[in-house]
Amino acid sequence: MIISAFISGLIMAAGLTISGMIYPSKVIGFLDVFGQFDATLIFVMMGALIVAGIGFKLMALMPKPVLCNAFDCPKKTALDVPLILGAIIFGVGWGLIGFCPGPAIVGVGLGLPQALYFTIAMLVGMFIAKQTERK
Amino acid sequence: MNASYIHGLIGGALIGLAAVILYAFNGRIMGVSGITSRLLTQRGQDTWWRLAFVVGLVLGGWILKRWMNLEIVLNASVWGLIVAGLLVGYGTVLGNGCTSGHGICGIARLSKRSMVATACFMVAGIITVFLRRKLGL
Numbered sequence: 044m045i046i047s048a049f050i051s052g053l054i055m056a057a058g059l060t061i062s063g064m065i066y067p068s069k070v071i072g073f074l075d076v077f078g079q080f081d082a083t084l085i086f087v088m089m090g091a092l093i094v095a096g097i098g099f100k101l102m103a104l105m106p107k108p109v110l111c112n113a114f115d116c117p118k119k120t121a122l123d124v125p126l127i128l129g130a131i132i133f134g135v136g137w138g139l140i141g142f143c144p145g146p147a148i149v150g151v152g153l154g155l156p157q158a159l160y161f162t163i164a165m166l167v168g169m170f171i172a173k174q175t176e177r178k
Numbered sequence: 179m180n181a182s183y184i185h186g187l188i189g190g191a192l193i194g195l196a197a198v199i200l201y202a203f204n205g206r207i208m209g210v211s212g213i214t215s216r217l218l219t220q221r222g223q224d225t226w227w228r229l230a231f232v233v234g235l236v237l238g239g240w241i242l243k244r245w246m247n248l249e250i251v252l253n254a255s256v257w258g259l260i261v262a263g264l265l266v267g268y269g270t271v272l273g274n275g276c277t278s279g280h281g282i283c284g285i286a287r288l289s290k291r292s293m294v295a296t297a298c299f300m301v302a303g304i305i306t307v308f309l310r311r312k313l314g315l
Contacts, residue, residue, distance in 0.1 A: 047203035048227035052234020053241075055196035055208065055278075060242045062189020063182060067252055074300075074307040083186040088281065090190025091197070095286035098198030108205030115205050116287070117274065122294055129273020130280070130295040133211075134302025136265025138310070140254050143266060143277045144210040148232060150250075152239020157252050161263040168267020169215040176271070 044110050056149045062087040065149050067141025074138050197283050200231070209279020210235075211270030273299070 063069040063083055072081025108114055137143050142150070142161050150158025197208040204227055206213075217228040242248065270276045273295055275284060280299075284292020309315075 044204050044227045045230040047199060049230040049234040051196045051200040051204075051208060052231040053238040054192050054199065054234075055210075055231075056235050056238020057242065058189045058192030058194075058196060060189065060239070060246070060248070061192060062186045064189065065239075066250060067254070069182075071307055074303040075311070076304050077308050078311055081182070083182045086183040086186035087190035087193070090187040090192075091194040091282045092190075092286055094191045094194025095197045095282055096194075098194065099201065099283075099286045102198070102202055105202070108201070109203045111205050113205060114201070116207055117284075117289070117291070119274075119291060120289075122291060125272050126274060126291055126295055127298050129269045129271070130275075130298035131269070131302045132265050133269030133273055133276060134299030135306045136262045136267075136269055137277075137299060138303035138306025139258060139262035139265070142259075142262065144214055144270060145235065145276070145278055147263075147266075148210065148214070148235045149239040152236035152241075153243045153248060153250060154240075155250055155252065157254050157259055160256055160259040161266075164260040164263025165267035166214070166218055168264040168269075169211070169218055169271050170267075171264075172268045172271035173215060173219045 047110060055145060056152065058091075059146055059149050062090070065146045065153065067146075070137070070141035070143075070146075074141075193278070193282060194286070197278070197286070201283075207279060207283045209275050209283060211266075211276035212274070212279055215267075215271050269299075 059065050064087055069081060069083055072079060073084035147158050147162045147165060151162055200206055200208040213228050213231055217232060275295060280292040280295040285296060
C-alpha cells in the first residue's frame with residue numbers, strides 16, 4: 044500500500060512536470076480565456092481523462108483493490124452549498140497565482156521557495172477548514 | 179498541434195495513470211487536497227500511504243529537476259502566495275476536492291458533483307484572472 048502510493052506520487056509528479064502544469068504561467072494561460080489563452084491544460088485533462096476514464100471503467104470489474112479489502116470512494120451524490128462555495132473559493136485562489144495542491148507540493152521538491160510559502164499557507168487553510176467542518 | 183499540447187497529453191496520461199494505480203492498488207481516489215488535508219489532520223493506518231504519496235510528489239519533483247535540468251521563473255509576491263494558499267487550502271477542503279480529485283478522478287467516474295465542482299472552480303479561476311488583468315494586479 045505504501046509502495047503503490049509512493050509510485051503513484053512519483054508518476055503524478057512526472058505527469059504534472061511533463062505536462063507543464065507545474066508552471067503557474069501555463070495554468071494562468073488557460074484561465075486567461077479573454078487574454079493570452081493557452082489551451083495546454085485542456086490537452087492535459089484530455090490525456091488524464093482518457094486514461095483514468097478507461098481505467099475506472101475496467102476497475103469497476105474488480106471485486107476489490109489489489110492490496111486491500113474495499114474501494115473507498117466518496118458517497119455523497121447531492122449537490123450542496125459547501126461543494127459549490129468551496130470550489131469557488133478554491134478557484135479564486137487558483138486564479139491568483141496558478142498553483143493548486145499537486146503542483147505546489149511538487150514545486151517544493153523542485154526547490155521553489157514560492158511553492159513552499161504557498162504550501163504552508165495552504166496547509167493552514169486546510170487546517171482551518173477542517174476545524175470548522177461539520178462531522 | 180504544437181509541442182506544448184503534446185507534452186500536455188503525455189503528462190496528462192501519466193496523471194491519469196497515477197490515479198488508476200492508487201485506485202487499483204489502494205482503492206483510494208487520488209485527490210491531492212484530500213490526501214494532504216487528511217495527512218495533516220488525521221492519525222491512523224491511512225497516514226502511512228498518504229505520507230508515501232506526498233513524499234513521492236516531493237521526491238518526484240526533486241529527481242525531475244535534476245534529470246531534466248528545469249528552471250522555473252515565478253514572479254509572485256509573498257502576500258499573494260499566502261492569500262492564494264489560504265484560499266486553495268480552505269476551498270479544497272470545504273469543496274471536498276481539487277483539480278485532481280474532482281477534475282480528473284471525479285469526472286472520470288462520471289460524478290455529477292465533481293463535474294459541477296470543476297465547472298465552478300474553473301469559472302472562478304477564469305473570472306479571477308480576468309479581474310486581475312483588468313485591475314493590473
